[in-house]
C-alpha cells in the first residue's frame with residue numbers, strides 16, 4: 368500500500384472570483400493553499416476591492432496575468448502594480464489593444480481612464496507558470512483578440528472572453544477573427560469534460576456542460592449557423 372503523503376493530499380490551488388467594474392468583469396485570485404503564494408488573472412477595475420480580497424486571504428501576489436488587452440480586464444493594473452509591487456504579463460499580440468485601453472474606456476464608458484503601464488513581460492503558448500507546488504500552462508486562444516490566452520491548471524481553465532457559460536466571445540471587435548475563435552474553442556473543448564471553466568464574465572461552468580448546452584457549440588451551433596444561410 369502506498370504510504371500516506373500528507374503534502375501530496377492537501378497541496379492545491381484555491382480560486383477566488385472577484386467581480387469588478389460596470390461590465391462585471393471577473394478577476395481571479397489563484398493561490399497555493401500551503402505557501403499562500405498567488406497570482407491574479409486579469410485586473411479589470413476596482414483595485415481597492417481586489418486588494419481587500421487579497422489581504423483577507425493573506426496571499427502574496429507578485430504577478431498578474433492578463434487573458435487579453437481589453438480595457439475591462441486591465442483598468443486596475445496601474446494601482447495594483449503600485450500597491451503590490453507586482454509584475455504583469457500579457458500575450459504580445461494584444462499590446463496594441465492594451466495601449467488603446469484608455470481610449471476604448473472613454474469611448475465605451477464615457478469615463479476618463481489612464482492607460483496601463485507597459486507590461487513587464489509576455490506570455491506565449493506553452494509557457495508554464497509556477498505557483499508554489501502548482502503549475503499553470505498558457506494556451507494561446509486567439510479569435511476574440513489576436514493575443515487572447517487561456518490559463519490551464521490540472522483541473523480547470525481560465526478562458527477570458529473566449530468561452531463563457533452558454534456563450535462564446537465576440538469576434539467583431541478590431542483584431543477579432545471567427546475562424547481563429549472556432550479553432551480556439553475546439554482546443555478548449557478537447558479538454559476533459561470534468562474541467563472547470565472560469566470565464567472573463569459570468570459564472571463558472573465545465574467543459575462537459577458547455578459541450579452539451581452551449582447553443583454556439585457542437586451540433587446546436589452548426590444547426591444555428593445552417594439556418595442563417
Ligand SMILES: [Zn+2]
Nearest residue numbers: 435437511528
Ligand atoms: Zn474582451
Ligand SMILES: [Zn+2]
Nearest residue numbers: 437439528567
Ligand atoms: Zn471582457
